[in-house]
Amino acid sequence: MRLALLLICLAFPATGQEAAQAAAQRLQAAGEKLIAAESARDRISALTETVQAYEDGLIAMREGLRQVTLQEAALSTDLATQREEVAQLLGVLSTIRRTPDPVLQAHPAGALGATRAGMMVADVTNGLQTRVVILRDQVEQAQRLRDWREKATQELADGLQGAQTARTALGQAMSERTDPPLRFEEDPVQIALLVAGAESLGSFANQMRRTGLAPEITITPSGNLPLPAGGIVLPTTNTERPGIRIAAQPGALVASPAPATVLFRGALLDYGNVVILEPTTDVLFILAGLKEVFVEPGEIVETGAPLGLMGDETDVDGNLTENAIFDWGDAQQTLYLEVREGQSPTNPDSWFALE
Template sequence: MSLLRAVCLALSFAAPAMAQDDPAAAALAAKEQLQAAHAALDAASGSQDRVEALTRTVQAYEAGLQAMRNGLRRAAIRETALRESLDAKRDEVSALLGTLQTIGRAPAPMMLMHPSGPTGTARAGMILSDISPAVQSEVNVLSAQLDEVRTLRALQQTAAETLRDGLQGVQEARTELSKAISDRVDLPRRFSADPVKEALLIASAETLEGFAGGLSEIVVDDIPEGEGALQPFVGPEKGDLPLPVQGTILRMPGEADAAGIPRPGIIIATEPGALVTNPSAATVRYAGPLLDYGNVIILEPEPDILFVLAGMEQVYGEVGQVLPAGDPVGLMGGERPAQDAVATQTGASQSSETLYLEIREGQQPVDPAEWFKTDKD
């Protein structure tokens, strides 16, 4: 299977898996998605652009694992609802089974007779013919519910191996991606940073605004525009850029973060180890720890426009490099979830990490919704 086909197959399962009304079908579709991601990982080893191939593979794994967790949680919820329904009908089921057993033990000739004679027998037959369809319908419903419970239970029992393989696969893909990035030497570079000036700027900056304002002072070996320098440009994609990480927007601009500090950017809740990618072709202006933001990468998609991504455990890229859209720029930290926790409805949310995204135009922060598709009212 070719790499492109494998990755497209893996990603194509995501929407159907989440759209299924049947929890079991959704979980099974997610399993197929993870299997396709395994194939994509095998195919990536022979790809000419291993960074791009492995980036897509990691994203396929992340989508598959998320779909599997959601499917299993839905399966667990559905199983609980069925068991509660069956428990509520326990007396009714017992009476129904008792009646059926009594009828089953009675000799056939006796079932055709009634103590009051032929008239009573005829009336009993008419009543029995009226209630038989309802009894059969109830039996069919109970049988279907019991079968579904058995299917859901078997699905959850076999999910541990699927999740274990998926978690191992995504970790392997992340490791291979880090190696491929470190081995890459073909990225264009617009400039370099003076390490001494950069260290002084980091030590003296008290705010993100102050640091961003001094970035131009640390540039050396700048290639003038028109002499081979590649200047990224967002163009018509402005306002429709994808978020840099798979997750859910937790806080909007102006809302206080976990420390109670209002931030002008947005905070995205992500899963541990999630891959962070470049939303648009951009120049790396800074990569490393900064103030209380943790590891930060600052990208310049256009002159005087900065994308600030903060809170990662690991960042990729060097100052001055021009990264293509979709290129990996970092990995989120956090402890990987236990395999048994994600298969239960009471398991804690996996979105334990947060990525901070701030957009700056000139020296002022702006609403990220002006650049990104946030899908939040």
């Protein structure tokens, strides 16, 4: 925990310090909460915040590393150009230096022309010395950037390991729960029959609808619910699927966007693992594409409760997730989110802050 905090706080250029400091503060707060946790519920809450803080910190680290890489590339290009110019000037001055004095003094314009030419050479020499000093500073700056990039790459790997450790601990804590609040008991045989006969995600969700199981807190469309996983909303490419696709970090934590009842969890059609939530009467939130799911059918979850994890870089569902390649070059995992009101899908932007 302390190592990750140092990585985020100390290993950043000015461009990423604000985001890094915010993530570091969250990580520190989550660590203190984890130490003070007395119950399994408190430990799960603290581990959830720890995982999310790690994810925010890793995003900030990647952005800082990307900025440094771009600066280093631009500086290297500039250095190559300046080196060529300085080499040409040095070549000219070297040629002049080897020229015999009588020839130098025999200027076509006479003594005045020779004097002016000498003054011009002196100016060029002074200018060249200034250029050499600037060039030397830039070379040193490029070396510092290169050293920082190499160090940050290793620190990023350490941070990824820390995030994975926190996710594993969270999964273990979720599996060890003994008394999650339940609204109903699942009928495995009935569910298996429904899954086997499902023709589409929408029809299956409508069959899973259970009237009267919504939480006492009623939520309404406001367009400000957080996305279940941090990431970027991808452009719509499949009109047959009315939901949205969120490009999330590999292994990202998927959390409940609102208080809800878990109606279903399991593999369905070509969607991978699916979780269906009922946040309010006659409204369903459908999440698909998870690799690992923590919750059970009938369970009552709060806002921010961990639902599961996305896959890693080498575990991509080709039917559901087209890899989105970000500037830092990492393969992303895609979470599918669909909202249904009554028997029909509705635009998710009426519920969620998609921007």
